[in-house]
Amino acid sequence: MKDQIKYGNTLINYQLEFVKRKSLAIKVHPDKSVNVIAPKGSNIEKIREKVRKKASWIVRQQDFFLSFHPLTPARKFISGETHLYLGKQYRLKLHADSNSSVKLAGGFINVCIDNIEDKSRIEKLLNNWYKEKANHHFQQLFQENLAFAKSLHKKEPQLTYRWMKKRWGSCNKDGKIILNLELIKAPKKCIEYVIIHEICHLKYLNHSSSFYNLLNKEYPDWKTTKDRLERILV
Numbered sequence: 001m002k003d004q005i006k007y008g009n010t011l012i013n014y015q016l017e018f019v020k021r022k023s024l025a026i027k028v029h030p031d032k033s034v035n036v037i038a039p040k041g042s043n044i045e046k047i048r049e050k051v052r053k054k055a056s057w058i059v060r061q062q063d064f065f066l067s068f069h070p071l072t073p074a075r076k077f078i079s080g081e082t083h084l085y086l087g088k089q090y091r092l093k094l095h096a097d098s099n100s101s102v103k104l105a106g107g108f109i110n111v112c113i114d115n116i117e118d119k120s121r122i123e124k125l126l127n128n129w130y131k132e133k134a135n136h137h138f139q140q141l142f143q144e145n146l147a148f149a150k151s152l153h154k155k156e157p158q159l160t161y162r163w164m165k166k167r168w169g170s171c172n173k174d175g176k177i178i179l180n181l182e183l184i185k186a187p188k189k190c191i192e193y194v195i196i197h198e199i200c201h202l203k204y205l206n207h208s209s210s211f212y213n214l215l216n217k218e219y220p221d222w223k224t225t226k227d228r229l230e231r232i233l234v
């Protein structure tokens with residue numbers, strides 16, 4: 001059966017199963033689904049109370065798996081197809097034109113290209129456009145949080161970005177933060193959340209309780225923002 005509990009502003013949905021066993025078990029899977037396995041005859045309210053007590057751990061596990069989650073589905077790069085930019089949906093409009101360009105106007109991402117059937121070329125043009133936009137917005141948000149980043153690491157932190165298939169971002173012990181360029185499709189608030197998440201890793205290269213205490217202090221509504229990012233791009 002399906003059930004759920006509320007943890008702050010987050011709803012934790014889980015599949016509840018009753019089996020012959022002595023204790024309750026909670027499993028969080030890579031797709032962020034949650035299974036609760038309870039002894040036969042267990043009281044529902046007591047089960048919910050136990051799940052609530054483990055809620056912070058469940059959210060941490062889901063957040064960890066989210067770092068490796070696949071992102072937006074494959075695109076066909078045809079006119080009328082919906083594409084995201086900074087959290088808003090735009091329709092792709094292809095124009096046969098020898099002067100290649102990508103421009104945002106009137107709810108459309110207009111791509112000019114000599115051959116509108118050349119999907120790989122359209123994808124490359126669009127990705128280059130996204131990269132230009134990311135360079136501006138990612139750097140702007142990083143600079144706004146640079147003082148915080150410097151306070152956590154002996155070396156000056158560096159930001160870079162690339163297309164990544166399995167992660168939103170990463171951080172290493174040398175202070176290098178890498179963001180997935182896919183994030184340019186998310187709202188700026190979500191991009192900021194990922195940046196601050198990775199900045200917190202400058203001090204804690206793990207998802208320990210100390211890491212989350214720091215994240216909670218610097219970005220109190222991170223759970224709500226993470227949920228929003230998850231709904232938009234996952």
